[in-house]
Amino acid sequence: MRRQNLALVMTTVAAHGPLSRAAIAGRTGLTRAAVSSLVEELNTAGLLTELGSLPSGRAGRPGRALALSERGPAGLGLEVGVGHLGACVVDLRGEVRGWLRVAADNRNRPADEVLAELATVSRRAVTEAEGTGLRPVAAVLAVPGLVGEAPGTVATAPNLGWRDVAASGLCAQGLPLEVENEANLGALAELWHGTGTSDFIHVSAAEGIGAALVVGGRLFRGARGFAGELGHVPLCPDGPVCACGARGCLEQYAGEEAVLRQAGLAAGEDAVRRLASRAREGDRCALAALERAGEALGTALAGAVNLVDPEAVVLGGAYAELGDWLLPGMRRELTARALRRWPPKALLVSGLGRRGPLLGAGMAAIRRIIEDPAELTVSRSRR
């Protein structure tokens, strides 16, 4: 019960703070005495901080405002991409306080080597954050693959060549690590830091196509956690064979690899940037490839829209940088094929772009702390 109440106070301050103790009591239905005791525990753990006095609006002693702490406990976001590694530190208020992203060719490289290099990147980001008074207490790792059943494991990440990889050794001893799919984290970053809609399909591209559904402000995971595989929606039933074994999947028309191939460009960390600059220069091959990809995305998304009826479609990840050329085809197909009228403003480009998954990982780590602060208070003191 106390554990739930600690979480209630934290989530209330996170959503509506700064708040006085009286205001917290009013919003939560807890007694003033209970709030005082809970707040003290959260203050001691460094999760809340007292700001100056707030006008109380009544006679008597003004209440002191409580806010999420900008020092102390923080979230650590980590990312393994096919062409890069990343680490970030996010404070409890959701502000990015350390950010490091380095190029690395991780395709078919031994997983332990990749994780060892990520650990180095992570230590640098953490050291930097420690200099500003932060201390990561929970970590989330973004991977381009499916999460394993055991905590801290990756079941499969085809573009990395990973199968049943345990990432649990990645963090300093005792720091809890969660693994999550990068497309899901990109969508959550958009939900928490983005355009304001809470019912959307988020489409991004890494090697394949990553997509995630957010419904009523929550990730829609499906009955067994496999929802969101837009890249393997059939676009042409008899089309080219896909890596998944089926024919004509969307990925074969609008996946990064397919688009680069059609544009005559080699893959690589900065391939999307090169593609964008070619398109900007008016290169016909590049423009045709992007036109075709936009149409393919729009067609598959129209089917998805007819099936799940979201408020919006958000183009994120590296694809956000290609919005100028992808959007016209996407919009045309959505307009022609969505049963419900599809207003232009319901197709958005994410402002987060390829920063999404890593930012989402850092934010997910602090959401974990905010939604169960007892991990850092009661239970810790009991050890």
Added chain:
Amino acid sequence: MRRQNLALVMTTVAAHGPLSRAAIAGRTGLTRAAVSSLVEELNTAGLLTELGSLPSGRAGRPGRALALSERGPAGLGLEVGVGHLGACVVDLRGEVRGWLRVAADNRNRPADEVLAELATVSRRAVTEAEGTGLRPVAAVLAVPGLVGEAPGTVATAPNLGWRDVAASGLCAQGLPLEVENEANLGALAELWHGTGTSDFIHVSAAEGIGAALVVGGRLFRGARGFAGELGHVPLCPDGPVCACGARGCLEQYAGEEAVLRQAGLAAGEDAVRRLASRAREGDRCALAALERAGEALGTALAGAVNLVDPEAVVLGGAYAELGDWLLPGMRRELTARALRRWPPKALLVSGLGRRGPLLGAGMAAIRRIIEDPAELTVSRSRR
């Protein structure tokens, strides 16, 4: 508050009854005194009934068991199909106590004429049920179209030629009428009376293709209530023009009309039965049409499965009668295209078949009573 508690007692008895007053108190957390008062009110309204004594398991007076009443308040289900009209009466326990379905050619017939004939059908079903002590107190109408914003209205039903039709005059004065899409009601019937899964895509066929998503035991309506339009998922982007204006929608390959055309059969109320008997006789044209439809359904459903990851796909409505011939192609495509392994038992045929929407309408009407019984007690006595 009393309104909520009345609903709590009703839903508890509906889910776990028969129950003694003590057992209701135990399950709801209400006091014995409160339960007694609420039960009395529900008994007076004819919503609950006292069965014989239940062994209490303790010393003292045995409790009398309370159950949903099999007499008195009942639900009225109504249906307008393209080729038929239907009415049913369902008692509070969910048992069908009156069932009437008549052939009628409703395509492009004036809506008021259709509704007048449905009113006649409805009166016959109600009269029959009244003879067994039932009295409909809420009605739900199943339509092959989109529900309007105003209660009791249909926004559009293309196959009927309806646009902005008010069905509110259909029922006896004072009987509340709700309109709902037939595919949604078919899926709800499956949820309440069916195969036991609570996360599934329900695919049926009337003229077009009706589909509905049930997620965690609830209808998934989408951000604006338009979810489930599987029939307008693009199957071949450059395929034949669909009634919706787009090209290559699934409906053009697997909709009833398309299948009948390919099999060389005329449309009509019993067309699906004729198609099934042709297939049973080994008619090549019929078998080829069904094979093609099964493959098209399987391909589009594989995309839907990759996107929303349900536990099962249920083939319902008239298509349930074609399961023998549709299932092999559906299963093949699902196996080849679903990213997650798709076990054969995750593709089911509904036992309700074309009875689904009307049964769902009757069940939805009683769910409405069970979830807000105060409509029949407190608020009624206040009038």
